[in-house]
Every structure is written in C-alpha cells, then in structure tokens.
Amino acid sequence: MNRRDFVKNSAITAAGIRFLPSEKLFKDKSRVRLAFMGTGLRGQSHLENAIRRSDLEIIAICDVDDHMLQMASDLFKKAGKEVPPIFTGDPHAYRRILELKNIDGVLIASPWEWHGPMVLDSLQAGIKYVATEVILGITLEDHWNVVREAEKQKAHVMMLENVCYRRDVAAVLNMVRHGVFGELLHLQAGYQHDLRDVKFNNGKDGGPGVEFGDMGFSEAKWRTNHSVHRNGDLYPTHGVGPVAQMLDINHGNRFLSLSSFATKTRGLHKFIVDHGGENHPNARVGFKLGDIVTTQLHCANGETVLLQHDTNNPRPYSLGFRVQGTKGIWMDVNKSIYVEGQSAKEDDWEEAKAWLDKYDHPLWQRWSKETEGAGHGGMDFFVLHAFVESVKKNLPTPMDVYDAATWSAITPLSEASVELGSQTVEFPDFTSGQWMYRKNNFAINDEY
Ligand SMILES: NC(=O)c1ccc[n+]([C@@H]2O[C@H](COP(=O)([O-])OP(=O)(O)OC[C@H]3O[C@@H](n4cnc5c(N)ncnc54)[C@H](O)[C@@H]3O)[C@@H](O)[C@H]2O)c1
Numbered sequence: 001m002n003r004r005d006f007v008k009n010s011a012i013t014a015a016g017i018r019f020l021p022s023e024k025l026f027k028d029k030s031r032v033r034l035a036f037m038g039t040g041l042r043g044q045s046h047l048e049n050a051i052r053r054s055d056l057e058i059i060a061i062c063d064v065d066d067h068m069l070q071m072a073s074d075l076f077k078k079a080g081k082e083v084p085p086i087f088t089g090d091p092h093a094y095r096r097i098l099e100l101k102n103i104d105g106v107l108i109a110s111p112w113e114w115h116g117p118m119v120l121d122s123l124q125a126g127i128k129y130v131a132t133e134v135i136l137g138i139t140l141e142d143h144w145n146v147v148r149e150a151e152k153q154k155a156h157v158m159m160l161e162n163v164c165y166r167r168d169v170a171a172v173l174n175m176v177r178h179g180v181f182g183e184l185l186h187l188q189a190g191y192q193h194d195l196r197d198v199k200f201n202n203g204k205d206g207g208p209g210v211e212f213g214d215m216g217f218s219e220a221k222w223r224t225n226h227s228v229h230r231n232g233d234l235y236p237t238h239g240v241g242p243v244a245q246m247l248d249i250n251h252g253n254r255f256l257s258l259s260s261f262a263t264k265t266r267g268l269h270k271f272i273v274d275h276g277g278e279n280h281p282n283a284r285v286g287f288k289l290g291d292i293v294t295t296q297l298h299c300a301n302g303e304t305v306l307l308q309h310d311t312n313n314p315r316p317y318s319l320g321f322r323v324q325g326t327k328g329i330w331m332d333v334n335k336s337i338y339v340e341g342q343s344a345k346e347d348d349w350e351e352a353k354a355w356l357d358k359y360d361h362p363l364w365q366r367w368s369k370e371t372e373g374a375g376h377g378g379m380d381f382f383v384l385h386a387f388v389e390s391v392k393k394n395l396p397t398p399m400d401v402y403d404a405a406t407w408s409a410i411t412p413l414s415e416a417s418v419e420l421g422s423q424t425v426e427f428p429d430f431t432s433g434q435w436m437y438r439k440n441n442f443a444i445n446d447e448y
Pocket of ligand 1: 062
C-alpha cells in the first residue's frame with residue numbers, strides 16, 4: 001500500500017484521523033513556497049538543504065539579528081541564487097510574512113519561547129503547513145492552544161524531530177515493527193550532550209567563554225536563560241520522538257503519567273568559575289536546572305519509558321537509547337543487541353551492525369544519496385523532505401500536531417513534577433480520545 005492509499009484508507013476507516021482530506025487532496029503541487037522564521041545556526045542548516053531542492057522556493061527569510069541574516073544571505077549567494085526578501089526590524093516582523101500571497105508553509109527555527117507564538121500566529125493567518133524546530137511551546141497551555149488552533153484551521157503542524165530518522169533508530173523502528181524484540185516493555189532515551197560550550201561563549205563568533213544572554217552568540221543568547229529559570233527535562237523530543245514512534249504513542253497507545261527527578265545543580269556554575277574565575281559576574285548567577293533530570297513515563301499499553309536530560313557536565317554524546325521487549329534488547333551506547341534464540345551466544349551481547357544493516361529502513365535505502373551533506377549524519381534531509389512532500393501532496397505530515405504537543409509537553413509536565421517533589425502527574429491526552437483509533441503513518445514506506 002502506498003502512502004496515499006494508506007492515508008486515504010485510514011482517513012475513511014478510522015475516525016481517528018481528525019484532519020479529513022480537503023477537497024484539494026488530489027491536486028499535487030510541484031513546487032512549494034516556504035518562508036523561514038529564524039535564520040540562526042539551525043535555520044541556516046535547513047536553508048542549505050532547502051536551497052538544494054528544485055521543488056522548493058524560499059519566498060522570505062526573517063530574523064532579528066543582522067549577523068545571522070548576513071550568514072543566511074551568504075548561503076543564497078554561494079549557491080548563485082537571489083536572496084529572498086528579508087523581514088526584520090522587530091520581534092514581530094515575522095507577522096508581515098503571513099500577509100504574503102501564495103505562501104504554502106513556514107519553517108520556524110527561532111528560540112524555544114518564540115515557537116508557540118509563531119506557530120499560533122501562522123495558523124491564525126490561515127497557513128496550512130507549519131514546520132517548527134523542537135520544541136513546540138513553553139507552558140502546557142501553549143501546547144493546547146496550538147492543538148486547538150490546528151484543529152480549527154484544519155492545518156498541519158510538524159515538529160522537525162530529526163532523530164526519528166536517524167539511520168540506526170529507523171532500522172530499530174523497522175525491527176520493532178517486524179517483531180524482533182517481541183512485545184515492547186521498556187524503552188530509554190535522553191538528551192545527553194555536554195552543551196557547556198554552547199551555553200557559554202563570547203559574542204558574535206561564538207568562541208569559548210563564559211558569557212550568555214545579550215553578550216552570547218546563537219543559543220547562548222537564549223537557551224542558557226532556560227537553565228537559570230527552569231528545572232525539568234528541557235529538551236525531551238530527540239529522545240522521546242523515536243521512542244514514541246516505536247510505542248505507537250497517539251496511535252493505539254498513549255502516555256498516562258510522568259514523574260521527574262532532578263539532581264543538584266553544579267555544572268554550569270563550575271564551568272564559569274573554572275573558565276572565568278570566581279569573581280566573574282556570571283559566577284553569581286543561580287542556576288535552577290538540575291544537572292541530570294530523569295523522567296519516567298507510564299503508557300496505556302503497559303510499557304515504561306525512562307528519559308534523561310544531561311547537558312551541563314563533561315560527558316561524551318549519547319542519546320542513550322535502549323529498546324527492550326519480551327524477546328530481546330538493543331542499546332545504542334554499546335552499539336549492541338541481544339535477541340533470544342538468534343544471537344550467536346546465549347545471554348551475551350552481539351554487535352548490532354549486522355541487524356541494523358538487515359533491517360535498514362526503506363527510506364534510507366531509497367534516499368541515502370540525497371542525505372549526503374545534510375546535517376546530523378543525513379537525518380536532517382528527511383525532516384525537510386517529509387514536510388515538503390506533505391505540502392506537495394496536500395496530505396497530513398507524517399509527524400503531526402498531536403505528536404509535537406505530546407513529545408514537547410514533557411518539559412512543562414516534568415517541571416511540574418519536580419516542583420511537586422517528583423510527584424506523578426497526569427499526562428494530558430491531546431487527541432481527546434482519538435489515540436485509540438488513529439493509525440501511525442510515520443515512515444510506513446520509502447516515500448517520506
Ligand atoms: N533538531 C536539531 O538537531 C537541532 C539542532 C540545533 C538546534 N535546534 C533547534 O533549533 C532552534 C533554533 O536553534 P539555533 O541553534 O538555530 O539557535 P540560534 O540562536 O542560532 O538561532 C535562533 C535565531 O532566531 C532568531 N530570533 C530570535 N527571536 C526572533 C524573532 N522574534 N523573530 C525572528 N527571529 C528571531 C535569532 O536572532 C537567531 O538568529 C531551537 O529550537 C533549537 O532547539 C535543533
């Protein structure tokens with residue numbers, strides 16, 4: 001079954017797909033007109049991939065930072081293309097983009113606190129396809145507002161969660177769907193990435209330092225402030241996105257409850273003292289974010305999930321995936337797998353490579369050439385590709401507004417749990433009961 005038949009069938013047979021195909025369903029577009037909001041480092045990476053596509057026209061770019069706009073403009077010039085109209089001058093300049101005619105979609109790569117307002121304004125302006133970088137919003141209310149508005153406008157909101165397309169992760173999803181691990185029981189993941197050099201730097205060029213806020217560059221300008229004021233899993237989606245796809249969350253399964261535990265807060269202050277001295281003004285900043293935040297989730301179908309957020313201390317990068325079921329287990333940190341009755345040695349790890357190759361996802365088999373040069377080992381190609389193809393075909397995006405809200409709402413929920421002394425909090429059902437009927441159309445074939 002191809003994607004169109006799958007979606008058509010699901011839409012007709014399952015009341016669960018809430019965005020019924022519009023009358024334009026079968027009118028394919030060959031070219032998509034997209035506007036970019038936020039052209040910092042991530043926006044530029046998406047721009048590089050977008051500029052390469054012949055089916056994509058970038059009709060506007062927007063940012064509040066001249067340096068970032070210059071870097072973005074240079075990408076067009078380097079590719080021998082005209083720089084599109086630039087919208088800038090004030091934090092709400094992006095709203096003027098929404099008045100443009102013939103705009104098919106927007107791609108948002110601004111700081112976290114701007115995603116909710118930009119998505120909401122875009123939906124209210126009648127934009128039917130909105131792509132946003134992770135995460136969707138700050139408060140739980142932000143998430144509900146976006147879900148309700150997308151439903152009202154019959155519009156599609158896709159969070160650009162690229163790790164769902166990571167090659168080993170996609171192969172493991174394929175294995176899960178082929179029953180290699182039996183019935184799933186427990187999954188682990190996290191954002192375990194030493195970000196101290198991202199959170200602190202020296203101004204325009206982003207060299208090492210201990211500055212943040214107005215004196216920082218790129219994410220140090222805004223991301224670090226979240227560590228000053230918030231305590232919870234601030235960046236859950238790279239871990240939970242792939243895990244949620246494997247567990248069919250919002251598609252026959254859902255998260256029921258969550259509890260989070262935060263360690264003490266040491267790493268960021270220590271970094272400032274070590275690199276700027278104890279008399280540096282930033283050494284007086286009180287950070288709120290616990291260095292390691294551990295979150296447990298319970299699912300309607302009986303599985304558990306453990307997520308970790310760990311960005312403020314020395315450690316090698318790892319998203320820490322573990323997928324465990326009644327027949328076996330895969331872990332990415334030791335790149336190993338064990339499948340009962342099939343692994344070479346009983347009760348012993350074997351290298352996962354042969355399994356990952358055997359179950360290489362059809363998407364990677366088809367598009368691996370196109371992924372070359374795209375960021376993060378090629379997985380960045382797929383998020384943009386999936387969004388653009390959905391617009392062209394006027395079909396739902398493979399990751400939708402319910403996925404975006406569910407994965408990203410872990411942040412405010414974990415903050416609430418930590419605040420309540422790690423009490424278990426109820427997980428909202430953004431689908432309003434439709435999770436029981438909705439079919440998962442993520443990565444179901446080799447199209448997008
Ligand atoms: N998926 C991934 O692998 C990945 C990787 C890096 C970053 N990200 C995400 O991408 C987003 C952007 O991160 P980044 O690293 O590019 O940060 P960045 O600071 O380099 O870029 C953000 C840009 O948004 C601009 N901006 C701020 N307010 C604005 C406004 N009101 N209107 C228009 N532009 C505005 C800033 O000037 C800046 O240029 C974040 O959500 C981040 O978490 C995702």
